[in-house]
Amino acid sequence: MPNDVAGADPAAREITYAEAIREALATAMADDPRVILMGEDVGVYGGAFGVSGDLVHRFGVERVIDTPISELGIAGAAVGAAITGMRPVLEIQFSDFITLAMEQIVNQAAKIHFMFGGKANVPMVVRLPGGSGTGAAAQHSQSLEAWFAHVPGLKVVQPSTPHDAKGLLLSAIDDPNPVLIFEHKLLYKTRGIVPTEAFRVPIGKAAVRREGGDATIVATGVMVSRALAAAERLAAEGISTEVIDLRSLRPIDLETIAASVRKTSRLMVVYEGVKTMGIGAEISAMIAESDAFDYLDAPIVRLGAADVPLPYSPKLERAAVPQEEDIFRAAASLVRTGGA
């Protein structure tokens, strides 16, 4: 896997995405007394998805803080702690509940540094488990990350591997700005090679996960592994795709995408959010206004969720978001017929 430093590290081993996040939290908390973790049930429960696990036993209830169910309040509390010297990491139990905290995230956290003329920083991290595939229906399955890519002052990342989950979280905690991390519920139990030591994955850099010449597939979050699986099948049919893991939604690494498009002349963007106004729109528009536009041999294809709230029915839920098969078919069609 290009861009993955793990291969070289003898101390790397396979752990899960959830463990990688926990390891990053533990490292940051051990290194820096300003780092605290707060959220609903992050303490003795260990987090709704088991991410914080035993951290409360290792760092105590003063640093792993169970909060009341008050999303607006806890987001604001993170802002207040951040502007006065702490480094809060806030877990929003399901990313859908950020809808209750938009005010503090968008009006306060994102804007304070600017509104105060640079006189205060807001070094906070918000962890947001998102995505569908668990049968949790319309209010517990959304992928709302695109909203935040629209907000200056925020940074937004979406790790797709255990390695990046750790490396991006450590970068986010270092960052003097508010950083939102969209994790994925389906990824928590996936495994991958992760170095034991503290390392950083830079915010704002995409990763080329597979090289290829016929088309570029930019994928985010849980779609990366589906895109890679589809690429494998495409290769068997003689179609060579380059798969880029976007990783960072704000800022977006246009250069890596554009370079790939200049090479492959075809672009498809795969993401789990609703297709309309999803992150694919921005990538498509960026390419369409860049000089890579001249290299395009076919219309840019976006593969996002159907225009529907996530259904409870497992059959409908699966159909609502891109699956490996959809990616395979769309990419094959893009290469063979220009996407029509």
Next chain:
Amino acid sequence: MPNDVAGADPAAREITYAEAIREALATAMADDPRVILMGEDVGVYGGAFGVSGDLVHRFGVERVIDTPISELGIAGAAVGAAITGMRPVLEIQFSDFITLAMEQIVNQAAKIHFMFGGKANVPMVVRLPGGSGTGAAAQHSQSLEAWFAHVPGLKVVQPSTPHDAKGLLLSAIDDPNPVLIFEHKLLYKTRGIVPTEAFRVPIGKAAVRREGGDATIVATGVMVSRALAAAERLAAEGISTEVIDLRSLRPIDLETIAASVRKTSRLMVVYEGVKTMGIGAEISAMIAESDAFDYLDAPIVRLGAADVPLPYSPKLERAAVPQEEDIFRAAASLVRTGGA
């Protein structure tokens, strides 16, 4: 002005955008006892921007309801009223405060019809004064409409003229779905011809405001008049632009835009929201994946706000969002040099 029925109506007269909204509200309230107006200071104050004016005196405090400052609560109250037979129109005093009510708008209003398998409707309207240009700084000047175009179950419109402000509001009140109307503070005092009778402007239809052959400019809200003014100057320089008023952000009238692009081969989208992940991204992406793509002779250009919270300084504020001059220059460059 094509698509404007007013010219033909002898009973039309010139009124302001705010008056047109008030007239629509009065008409709807007179016709239908289920229609109520609620919001902060919509009663005797007449609304923060004077939109509701004297309605409380005409319809009484039971139907023009001053609420406490509780944005989440009043949005939920509108949902509850809507699903049990009322037709609430909710004013959110500044659209920025919708950040406090996202939960009810996005998780409840947008999804109830679907989650309940069609067993309940949510016929509510949310009026959202937005936009910059008044020196109100970062928390009172945002253009957040793009977020809602990402949410299935919602409809989103943005009237740019007094005529459409009335016609779209009446359509929104008729609609059995939640409709968000992004009004613009700078438009409230602008004047235009509006029929006296009740008429509807269909949701989902863009309007060609000026015909032209060299480039298509799709504009939203307050940008429409700036684009028209720029088009006038461009014409003086021999450049003929077609100006489309998007009007509806969800659903988007792709057909009208695509038809224009097939004619002009050049597309520019002008909007007030932050450029990145703004509505221009969706339009660009729609065109880039449509067959109109083949007609493009130049990269699609987006003109949106700079990547910055709205500054208080009037000089910086002006520079942060597209002005007539910016549109003029960008369009001229698009036609003359392909946008480079």
Next chain:
Amino acid sequence: MSTLPRANQRPELSAFDDGTLAEALRKMHLIRKFEEAAEDCYMRGLIHGTMHLSIGQEASAVGSAIPLAKSDYVLSTHRGHGHCIAKGASPDRMFAEFFGKETGYCNGRGGSMHIADVEGGNLGANGIVGGGLPIAVGVGMSIKAQKLDRVCMVYFGDGANNEGAFHESLNMASIWKLPVVFVCENNNYGMSTSVARSTAVANIADRALAYSMPGDTIDGNDLPLVAATARIAVERARRGEGPSLIECKTYRIRGHSKSDRNLYRTKEEIEAWKAKCPIRRLEGELLNHDRLGSARLAEIEADAAREIAAAIEFAKSSAEPDLAGLTRYVYAE
């Protein structure tokens, strides 16, 4: 409903006639058996997703609904199977919903967390903690504007009482004197966080003072008491005198959801509350006071079991939604 006190019976029990109590007991059994069966189906992979069981809390759901008419409204929570059945929904269409079938109350689109029975006056469970509270205010406004003889009862948990939505909603309901009854089902935990750790007041109903409305903290496992307290609040609402807050102290025997390892509470605590089972408690009280009689009690329970078994069969044999219908119900026409 007879309201004559009977000899040796406390007023809360004698306030309700045999038919009412039999129906209440039937519904409590239905809820219990519905949830036990749902849990079983879930374990066996027949139901997916997540679900929140209210086993142990049946008296609060059923008792509070006794004074409600069919035309009255309820708004429920993520832990809402009890409210749904108490308000009159039938287990067959509920199971069908849980199985993701077209015959379900929500045509398989909602599942446990969004189950609604709009026709029966249940305006829906809610996946958002506190999400129903502001909606209840609007329902109250609607009832008042349309001059309907209805009330709206909205359920929420102890955890929800710390959401801003709670505050905004109780305040509005009070200033506008809306016909809303706020029922807090205090099972002492919001997921893993106890009331003592989350809430800055001893009893949640004490917060009613901040909204100038009546507030009652009661034993939520005592069905006649819940019913009698709810009746007072419902009647007050119907008379146009405004909202009330009722706090039913109860306990959820099961974990919060399937991922719960019960690390935040002791086995002893759970066992102690199992002994306070609201169903056995009501049965005991009925027997002690010669109401209904043991044969009738057994019959009620057996009937409930049969109804649940049939409901599961209905659900199993129902059809799944068509893929072609994926984007149906996004917009109303």
Next chain:
Amino acid sequence: MSTLPRANQRPELSAFDDGTLAEALRKMHLIRKFEEAAEDCYMRGLIHGTMHLSIGQEASAVGSAIPLAKSDYVLSTHRGHGHCIAKGASPDRMFAEFFGKETGYCNGRGGSMHIADVEGGNLGANGIVGGGLPIAVGVGMSIKAQKLDRVCMVYFGDGANNEGAFHESLNMASIWKLPVVFVCENNNYGMSTSVARSTAVANIADRALAYSMPGDTIDGNDLPLVAATARIAVERARRGEGPSLIECKTYRIRGHSKSDRNLYRTKEEIEAWKAKCPIRRLEGELLNHDRLGSARLAEIEADAAREIAAAIEFAKSSAEPDLAGLTRYVYAE
């Protein structure tokens, strides 16, 4: 600060020495004159945008800040000029901010609604009603985690008390015993809506009960009383005993903002409150009790006027931000 009661003086007055009272009076004059001048500049088109004047409310801002040290924090509101000056900001950089100049506290990026003096412990005004309340909780957590000898005072209006943020914040501050003092400036209106129409309780401080914290409703135009009440709350917070809620009843003489036509209140009401001017009232009390003396009072006022005049000159002569700096300060490095 002397705390010996003096003859014939109520304890609240005698609790403060001459220097403290002179400084308080100076700041009240500065606030009043700052706002009158800002209003004048606004009328003459020198300042744009919007602003919310606190004329008539000076005692609550200044009195509450008396027990605060420079290292303590305040979080302010859209009506925050008074808090800003009371906490020690200087009018020259405030005016520069209002004029949108680079020398302003926020380099012209924030304006009246976002003015902050981070170095002086003012963590900012806020354009969002209630927006500072949750932030104060975090500041309190931060103080506690870092074991700092500081407190955080957060201001909000009567209108803000109905925001969910109020509820969530007071609850958290209480359960975690945070060193936060909540100061409600109740000027009886949230824009046009009176407390009676918006709020389901007679006194906002009565809501303190719902959070098990002390709540005091006081005359907010009585500077010594405000200061004495705030001192108790600040000392309690410093001792680690947790938050308090103070409600200062006061009145804004000006409209809510420039668009206000005062349709929701009577001229008589406004006139009656003008007569309760907190500045003249303190001056009167000082004279009556032989504190400071009239020459000193006149000097204080004249000094304030001079400072304001000089501040405006500073602001006028400062440079505007460079267009090249448009996207500066979006991200910290």
